[in-house]
Amino acid sequence: MKKISLIVMFVLLALNTMAQKNLLKGKITDKNQNPLTFASVILDGTVRGVQSDANGNYELKDFPKGDYQLKISLLGYEDSVLPFSITEAETKVLNLVLTEEPLWLDSFELHSSRGILGHGHLPEVDDYRINAGKKNEVIRIAELNANLAMNNSRQIFAKTPGITIWESDGSGIQLGVASRGLSPNRSWEFNVRMNGYDITPDPMGYPEAYFTPPMEVVEQIEIIRGASSLQFGPQFGGLMNFVLRKPDKSTRFTAETINTFGSNGLFSSFNYIGGTEGKWNYTAYYQKRIGNGWRENGYFNTDHAHMEVNYAASNRLKLGMEMTYMTAESQQPGGLTDAKFGEDSRQSTRNRNWFSTPWFVPSLSAEYLISSNTKLSWKAFGTLAERNSVGFMRPINVEDDLGNRQVDRDYYTTYGSELRLSSSYTFFGKENTLVTGLRYFNGHIDRKQLGVGTTGSNMDFSVAAGDYRRDLDFSNINLAAFAENIFRFSDKFLVTGGIRIENIRSIMEGKLNLVSGSPQLLDRITRTRSFALLGVGSEYHVTKGTEFYANFSQAYRPVLISDLTPPATTDVIDPSLKDSRGYNVDFGYRGTLLSYLQFDLSYFHLNYKDRIGTIAQTNSAGSIYQFRTNLGNSVSKGFEGYIEVDPITALFGSSRIGYLHFFASLAFIDATYGDFEVTSVSNGQITTRNLEGNQVENAPRKINRYGATYNLGKFSMTWQMSDIGKAYSDASNTETPNAAATVGLIPAYQVQDLSASWNLWKQHSLKAGVNNLTNETYFTRRAGGYPGPGIMPADGRTFYMTFALKF
Template sequence: MRMYFLLMSLFLMLSVPGFAQKNVLKGKIVDENQLPVQGASVALVGTVRGVQSDLKGNYELKDFPKGTYKLQISLVGFETLVQEFFIESEESKELNFIMKEQAYMLDEFRLSASRGIAGHSHLAEVEDFRINAGKKNEVIKISELNANLAMNNSRQIFAKTPGITIWENDGSGIQLGVASRGLSPNRSWEFNVRMNGYDITPDPMGYPEAYFTPPMEVVEQIEIVRGASSLQYGSQFGGLMNFVIRRPDKSTRFTAETINTVGSNGLFSSFNYVGGTEGKWNYAAYYQKRVGNGWRENGYFNTDHAHMEVNYAASNRLKLGMEMTYMTTESQQPGGLTDAQFAEDSRQSTRARNWFSTPWFIPSFSAEYLVSPKTKLSWKAFGTFAERNSVGFMRPINVEDDLGNRQVDRDYYTTYGSEIRLSSSYQLFGKEQTLVSGLRYFNGHIDRKQLGVGTSGRDMDFSVAAGDYRRDLDFSNINLAAFVENVFRFSDKFLVTGGVRVENIRSIMEGQFNIVNGNPQLLDQISRTRSFAIFGVGAEYHVTKNSEFYANFSQAYRPVLISDLTPPATTDVIDENLSDSRGHNIDFGYRGSLASYLKFDLGYFHLNYADRIGTIAQARPDGSIYQFRTNLGNSVSRGFEGYIEFDPVTAFFGSSNVGYVHLFTSLAFIDATYGDFEVTSVSNGQITTRNLKGNQVENAPRKINRYGATYNLGKFSMTWQMSDIGKAYSDASNTEVANAAATVGAIPAYRVQDLSASWNIWKQHSLKAGVNNLTDERYFTRRAGGYPGPGIMPADGRTFYMTFALKF
């Protein structure tokens, strides 16, 4: 933490010389009624320089070379303005603008300002060095939501994103567990999880769990691209989930904001943000403190998040940036419950000595360079220096804690990588085409220490009393990848995308597996290198100006994970030909809007997940039986995903003096089943074989439906929503009746409701409040086989929160 603040101070001191004024372009932007226009983009065309108009419509650009420029003024709902001007060195020039509203955008612009229907959209066809055309994607605009952002309430945040499965077992909001299309929500590991476009996981190739989630108060939007993201981002069947952090304020030299939340079970959260723009420099920083006792017994949490960002326009063509993020956590884990305990009292806990902590440091550096008006380059360098620490009594939940020495497990992550992208536009068929290409290098190392003999105390203490860890393993993953993708526009209505990604992955594992009778058991070094290519093609056809058909086919893969290379016992055997899982995603849908009162995205998907890895029993020539881990079979997920949002007041009456109502529904019907997938069991020394074909994939409910309504009246807004989730299974055998340890068994269907409201008291201040789990439903979404269980992991019951925000 000390290093973080030293670096922050250093960069802020270095930025001071940049505040010296050279030349100034300033002015005021108003509408046709002479009212100030806030948030208009003011950009020097062909450069990296730009600002935004402030609350009074004023803007100011400083310190750029003398010359002739084109100034572009743009904002949704208004006609774009472009004016040419010349400026001398050290000259102060004033240019004022009157923006005209676009008639066909008036209703949509009004709705955008009133919350609700503008909170969910999709990405532009091409932006930020990436191609999104022809891909199933969603954008969740956090500022438009009425939700418990202090606790990162995921079912509220992802309510309008169809097909998202959520594990609701972490009431602290520290970690997010989401997935889509029948994939596992385990710490979001089927998604390629990024922040501002760079990796924030320990190792997205070999250990992709997302232990870090940024505070939602600072997240501007969450971008989700389903499996079709594999060409540009690689690796995951589930696609991309990118947290876009609020960028530095371009409308003022300095702004500050504080958001403070109190709630049930001792919840207190304080989020504090500063940012601004001065000449060639802009900056932002935030700090969040969140503490609480949790809804269950033994559920205490204490987290600190800190982040800073500094950008510098080194020239009209070159922009440099730096970001640093730091997190510390102290989280008590209540553990799991048996089915009987859950039925008796789902708030109880039989584990008072289990703790979890994930110190996380993520630095990144970036550069953008405009090679020409049609070609630009982006470079990002990033790293993760982090830990995953746990201590506790880890026997089955139906075994009473003996109050003896606890088990300590610790992971140390050291990763670094770099990604360079080129975006270029050119003319073909009389239309502008776009080519995006990229080159990526990633190096991840994990030092895993497990089965340490810890203390017999009750506090968060990761010291090992007996000295060494019984298990000490080293994992490394080195990845080199290149991709190219192109948008071919054949007309104003029809376009096709196509591309290829080439991957080279090298995985290495070595170390000590265990100590038996004082003798270390060492594993032979496992080293695997493979190279391959994946392909994808997509298309869009614009039926109307605001609606389009889209279709996509993209191949995907999942590398062999470190857990796949680690045998549960030294007698187990890993297939030397164990291969990566391969498959593909298919999407076909229709999305868009009708006038300003109806927004929709309806689609069919097909996900083929081949060469899934599993373990079967086999017999040696001497009759002895061993467990063999290999590629066993495949699974297929197919179904419908639909999102519709409707404003009946605007549709039938046009305008209203008593407010607006937005109704939404997010529906997903998922058939995720196993194909040919052979498994075995051993009874009385005999191997019994069966097939999982037709079984429902674990943690994949067939029904994921969410509904909601938002009422807006002036500065007041209220949202009700309900999640209606179907039954799921915790294991591939689809076990109905739970075992004694509650690690396998059915996960019943459930319904849960939330109610939230906000009131903007003044322009810069707001009050929010809400009730999560309005009817106090008792339900669970997960049966854990190990940490943080084992056993049933109850979701939170009814809780309350209230938030007060001030902006200066």
């Protein structure tokens, strides 16, 4: 962190020595001469822009002489555009007074300052993408009362209906979420990105999200359900994009420190700097988080660092660079049997299991304004990372023999590039928007497993005897192109349509196992396929603040590395194995009524075809072998609803005793298998059955969350409750758990959280809370392997307190 700060200060010092070409400055106020903070000040038609500071002042430096239009915008006020001219080395002062909008209504950006915070929707066109007609949500992190130091998913996603959460990682390092009956396994059914670029190992072959940015630096989480498939590709779940806080445009330098203390030795320190100076802006953060975990053997120690620098090379060209690095040391307490869980869910029978994920994500970007209506964006990104585990991995009902542990290591080397063009044009008197893009991705995974590790109990990934018994190489090359267009037929009605063309080439080879000293080699598997995805959506604005929306989009899930890895060399992979295909359908009504009611009510239908599975077959010699192929399909359908109301504002308009608002996030999901044939082998005989009508595993039918927030001045408190229905851990819908606790019912549960915040004065704030207020004993997952096996208990009651200082 010290080195990063020195670099940034050196850059600022160097900039101060450069002569300024010119300077535009001024003050932005309302009609009563009150300063307006964080107003957006932009030189229209350029990449240059700043924000007003706490006193309403702004400065724009070092831009070419010429004629310009200064555009000022702030939520709740009418936009102001002021033409001006400036010569070289001139200092010009322009003060502006903004006028309040009459109704202060915008269905996608409005939120009441008195209460309705933390949740919204994306604008129709934003950041080189089209969102119109799609089911989407925006979670504004800074507005939440939540345990951000621990990335508490239950609180963060409370207002986003239908989100299933695996609460099995007490360290907050990994996020496991899904929607619409899909698997929450490390969020792999979402296309997980940060600032618009990939942060997973390989979205085409191994999309597990081992890295999650600290929530203290996340400005918002953008979620577009399956309708994002045209612009972003996989997966069925859609897009989940973490947008980090951008450099402060209102000052040359700002710094912030957020320190959290909590139960079980939790300590988190988040430190941030950022600012703008002339053509440059920058930001950097460092977070240290350490704790012992709620369960025995749950120690964790993580470090996150990030730096971003942007440079306005000209009025039309902006260049950027980002680097993110994470190290994580995490002890894994393992799973429990049902009996052990009933005795004491905090206990752990594994103290030699460790997990580590060093993660480095660099990114370069460029943005060029071709004209006032057309702009171009380019991003290049990569991932250099590892996934390392060591431990005793036998079933949880087998006692650790204290012998050599198993070591598994993955090495990820990926890089990619995306080019996007956004253009607005007039057709029949209406402004339409076209967004097109090209994508190249190259991913390589070196997977080393079944290594013979040490007999110790610390985090040691060295292999003590011999080589790894499994050593596989997996490569993926992906080329894609897409186009999507908004057609506006009137001020109220629009239609979107688009297409995505994909080409995927996957290669799998290597050593599957080592038997009696002899390697068992896989035949090289090369699969190339090309296909197209289509989609169409629409919006009809009933009022200025509400609209109907509908969407149909095809989706797919590529054949993953796990699909191409047979458990044994006798198993056979179908040479015609296909990517899973299907589609998402959404139909809903959403918006804002006045300033006190916000809602989004919708029906969805997700068709998941060609799901991959394994069945037993008999070869010509009469021997039974396992055959992995496309077996069948599943369908998820149901209701997703979010509603939030501020009754005090509705009834009285204003209140001296504070404001109270309520929200409900409801989802009823029917996720069932269609025609899906499976087999089992007993006494040398193959038995066939069909899963048709069975509930999809890890898909509770009921996902309801409720909450209430009380605001009084600078004080705010939020209570919320999660009410989640039962689920099954396997496709056979096994009710009675097995001895190893890897299959069986996942019971319904209710859990409550309470958090509060208080802005002591302008630059200081205090937050505190209790997670799992009533100390419920529950679990959301039965793990078949790592980090289990067995039941993975969720955390019981924990406390936290956060103190933040900004200067």
